[in-house]
Amino acid sequence: MARVAIIGGGLAGCDCAWQLARAGVSVELYEMKPHLRSEAHTEDGLAELVCSNSFRATGPAAAIGLLKEELDCLGSLVMEAAHATRVPAGGALAVDRALFSDHVTRRIGEHSLITVIRREIADLDAPELAGTDAVVVAAGPLASPTLTASLIRVVGDERLYFYDAIAPIVTRESIDFAKAFWGSRWKPEDDDYLNCPMTEDEYKAFVAELLAGGKVRPRDFEQEVHFEGCLPVEAMAERGEMTLAFGPLKPVGLVDPRTGERPFAVVQLRTENRDKTAFNLVGFQTKLTYPEQKRIFRMIPGLEKAEFLRLGSIHRNTYVNAPDVLDGDLQLRARPGYYLAGQITGVEGYLESSACGLWVGLSLARRLSGGSVLAPPPETALGALLGHLATKPDKRFQPSNVNFGLMPGLSGKMKKKFRKEAYGARAVEAFASWIERAGLGG
Numbered sequence: 001m002a003r004v005a006i007i008g009g010g011l012a013g014c015d016c017a018w019q020l021a022r023a024g025v026s027v028e029l030y031e032m033k034p035h036l037r038s039e040a041h042t043e044d045g046l047a048e049l050v051c052s053n054s055f056r057a058t059g060p061a062a063a064i065g066l067l068k069e070e071l072d073c074l075g076s077l078v079m080e081a082a083h084a085t086r087v088p089a090g091g092a093l094a095v096d097r098a099l100f101s102d103h104v105t106r107r108i109g110e111h112s113l114i115t116v117i118r119r120e121i122a123d124l125d126a127p128e129l130a131g132t133d134a135v136v137v138a139a140g141p142l143a144s145p146t147l148t149a150s151l152i153r154v155v156g157d158e159r160l161y162f163y164d165a166i167a168p169i170v171t172r173e174s175i176d177f178a179k180a181f182w183g184s185r186w187k188p189e190d191d192d193y194l195n196c197p198m199t200e201d202e203y204k205a206f207v208a209e210l211l212a213g214g215k216v217r218p219r220d221f222e223q224e225v226h227f228e229g230c231l232p233v234e235a236m237a238e239r240g241e242m243t244l245a246f247g248p249l250k251p252v253g254l255v256d257p258r259t260g261e262r263p264f265a266v267v268q269l270r271t272e273n274r275d276k277t278a279f280n281l282v283g284f285q286t287k288l289t290y291p292e293q294k295r296i297f298r299m300i301p302g303l304e305k306a307e308f309l310r311l312g313s314i315h316r317n318t319y320v321n322a323p324d325v326l327d328g329d330l331q332l333r334a335r336p337g338y339y340l341a342g343q344i345t346g347v348e349g350y351l352e353s354s355a356c357g358l359w360v361g362l363s364l365a366r367r368l369s370g371g372s373v374l375a376p377p378p379e380t381a382l383g384a385l386l387g388h389l390a391t392k393p394d395k396r397f398q399p400s401n402v403n404f405g406l407m408p409g410l411s412g413k414m415k416k417k418f419r420k421e422a423y424g425a426r427a428v429e430a431f432a433s434w435i436e437r438a439g440l441g442g
């Protein structure tokens with residue numbers, strides 16, 4: 001029986017282990033918690049969600065929605081857990097993060113071919129890895145310093161990184177419901193989001209404090225680089241006084257029942273769990289210091305007495321220059337038999353990381369049995385994501401979520417409102433054809 005070691009029990013590592021075990025491969029899954037934690041992790045379970053509890057949009061009109069459907073078709077454990085622990089979030093897929101981690105941890109622990117070993121692997125030449133048929137490094141963007149140093153020795157001094165900021169969570173009991181109201185931007189009758197309306201004066205005062213508030217500084221030897229899709233709220237505010245009002249605080253589609261009018265701006269809160277006892281400040285990832293977060297975020301109407309279950313924080317996300325250091329199978333060019341999976345490859349997002357791990361597990365299982373698997377076409381969400389990791393950019397390689405921009409362009413002219421649907425329809429057809437040709441159906 002083939003034997004594979006996986007370093008890291010996050011989303012990528014768990015979906016990779018699941019695919020390998022389903023194919024009859026013996027897996028040793030190494031997770032350094034609870035003996036050692038990154039600065040962002042707090043719980044002991046596998047597949048811990050450290051940022052938002054949202055897996056974003058559903059449906060084929062969104063690239064991430066397509067990726068969900070493809071992962072479902074390929075037997076993703078992460079998607080199984082997400083469906084089982086879903087909480088209301090309008091058109092998005094959000095989960096109860098504690099139940100989600102419990103589900104993945106239980107399922108991994110129940111599989112007879114997966115052994116979870118709670119131990120840090122600090123080096124790619126660690127003795128625990130000897131004798132394995134392959135090693136998958138799925139340690140995430142917060143791999144331990146020693147493991148990161150070992151990886152750098154293999155790939156060269158390719159220290160590319162960006163900062164990912166975590167949004168705060170507040171308790172339901174501390175919200176003033178006399179000021180906040182339920183409703184979704186696109187479906188006002190829905191109660192998946194709680195809205196805190198702002199007048200123009202309240203908004204401008206809030207932005208001024210965001211700009212003036214004290215922030216956590218990066219260390220002297222680190223260059224601060226933000227991922228465009230997850231900018232800290234104060235970094236967005238720095239782009240102009242009205243940037244937030246046209247971004248995460250836009251009031252479109254919302255009417256304050258107290259006034260019967262649309263607010264100047266709206267801060268949206270999304271439920272964190274099924275019981276709606278905790279709420280995430282949507283779009284409020286931040287690098288403000290803890291005292292400043294409490295002071296400034298309590299300026300939001302309805303949150304004057306907010307009790308914070310978690311304050312925002314920042315952490316460095318390390319990733320490799322994938323087009324240079326990985327081959328088409330996500331194998332290290334400089335170390336055959338060693339593969340990378342998840343955010344450390346340069347994908348960004350929960351499900352993108354999961355998809356990366358799933359693909360490594362799926363393709364590696366075929367390879368260990370003497371076969372191969374046809375790569376998904378670039379018209380599919382999975383294929384587009386893998387294509388991003390293989391394509392050398394004009395400038396510097398940067399992390400990316402799955403998006404239609406990673407796919408080949410559509411042929412012919414088309415009205416803007418129909419383009420997403422067209423991308424989706426083409427992707428669904430391409431994925432169905434690939435499944436059949438690759439022998440992955442059924």
